[in-house]
Amino acid sequence: GQNIDQPTEMTATEGAIVQINCTYQTSGFNGLFWYQQHAGEAPTFLSYNVLDGLEEKGRFSSFLSRSKGYSYLLLKELQMKDSASYLCAVRTTSGTYKYIFGTGTRLKVLA
Amino acid sequence: NAGVTQTPKFRILKIGQSMTLQCTQDMNHNYMYWYRQDPGMGLKLIYYSVGAGITDKGEVPNGYNVSRSTTEDFPLRLELAAPSQTSVYFCASSYSSGGGSNEQFFGPGTRLTVL
Numbered sequence: 001g002q003n004i005d006q007p008t009e010m011t012a013t014e015g016a017i018v019q020i021n022c023t024y025q026t027s028g029f030n031g032l033f034w035y036q037q038h039a040g041e042a043p044t045f046l047s048y049n050v051l052d053g054l055e056e057k058g059r060f061s062s063f064l065s066r067s068k069g070y071s072y073l074l075l076k077e078l079q080m081k082d083s084a085s086y087l088c089a090v091r092t093t094s095g096t097y098k099y100i101f102g103t104g105t106r107l108k109v110l111a
Numbered sequence: 112n113a114g115v116t117q118t119p120k121f122r123i124l125k126i127g128q129s130m131t132l133q134c135t136q137d138m139n140h141n142y143m144y145w146y147r148q149d150p151g152m153g154l155k156l157i158y159y160s161v162g163a164g165i166t167d168k169g170e171v172p173n174g175y176n177v178s179r180s181t182t183e184d185f186p187l188r189l190e191l192a193a194p195s196q197t198s199v200y201f202c203a204s205s206y207s208s209g210g211g212s213n214e215q216f217f218g219p220g221t222r223l224t225v226l
Contacts, residue, residue, distance in 0.1 A: 004153075033214060042201060042219050043154070048212035087153060096161050097142060097207045098169065099215065101153035 002026045004102035006088050011108045012078055020073045020105045022088035030097065034062055034073045035087040037104065043087055047073065075107075083109045112137050117202050117218035124192040124225045132187040132221050134202030142205045143185040144169075144215065145177065147198040154201065160185055161207075192225045199223070 004024045012018040024032070031050040035043035049055055049064035049071060061074040075082055085104040092098050118133045136143065141162045146154040156169030160179040174196060176188040185204075189196060199222050203215040 031212070033212075042217035043215075044217070045212075045214040048214060089154075096159075096167065097205070098156060098159060099144070099154075101146075101155075103151070103153040106151075 002090075002092070002100050004088055004090060004100055006086075006102040006105045008103070009106045009108070011110060013110050014078055014080060016078050017074065017076050018078060018107065020075075020086050020088075020107070022071045022073070022102060024069050024071070024088070024090050024100075024102075026090045026092050026100055028092040028094045029066065029090060030093040031091040032062075032064055032071045033089045033091065033099070034060075034071075035089060037085045037087060039084070046086075078109050080109050080111065083107060114138065115202055115204055115216050115218035117200075117221050119221060120219065121222045122224070124189075124223065126192060126194065126225060128192050129188070129190050130192070132189075132200055132202075132223075134185045134187070134218060135183050136185075136202075136204040136216070136218075137183065138204060138206070138216065139182060140204035140206045140216075141182070142207050143179065144203045144205075145175070145185070145187045146201045146203065147171065147196075148201060148220075149198050157187065157200075189223075194225050197223060197225045 034046040037043040047062040088102040144159040145157040158177040160166045202218040205215045
């Protein structure tokens with residue numbers, strides 16, 4: 001079957017660094033995505049990995065290991081506005097592109 | 112560009128009623144998707160479309176129907192509303208050419224309650 005696992009909830013302090021892990025078992029892997037979703041809002045795109053390694057975008061970095069079925073999202077210099085859910089998603093392909101989403105990690109940033 | 116727009120934003124239905132959730136995108140994306148998100152959960156794919164005239168089922172299609180007559184529009188139809196369909200519905204679109212991120216862009220969502 002296809003499955004994506006990520007922690008349900010995490011708490012961190014403003015200014016700190018937090019790492020959100022994601023493990024996946026899917027077929028036809030065509031990229032791993034991280035989305036941010038504030039309460040009551042739509043998901044917005046954060047990062048994309050298709051090859052092994054680290055992708056950095058400002059305060060956010062994402063890592064992928066395809067052989068281990070593992071990714072993480074690293075958030076540095078946490079700000080209060082980073083309090084949100086972070087969704088890990090795998091794009092699969094068997095002729096067409098579909099996305100499998102994890103249940104999301106709810107991050108609370110404390111002052 | 113307006114991006115992905117959805118109407119209505121909120122709706123309350125009685126059991127057995129029907130309705131259509133509208134979704135429009137102005138980015139000329141070929142792929143469009145409908146998801147539902149239950150409280151504290153991730154997104155579950157209901158239906159998707161790879162282009163006008165082509166649709167396919169996702170993980171949870173029962174109780175829903177879709178059509179795609181134009182590139183821009185992808186309406187979702189609920190024929191006989193049931194309490195289990197109470198959820199937030201998101202429409203998304205993306206351009207898929209086989210390379211690059213081609214990430215999904217999401218509409219603001221429709222919050223549906225069936226009583």
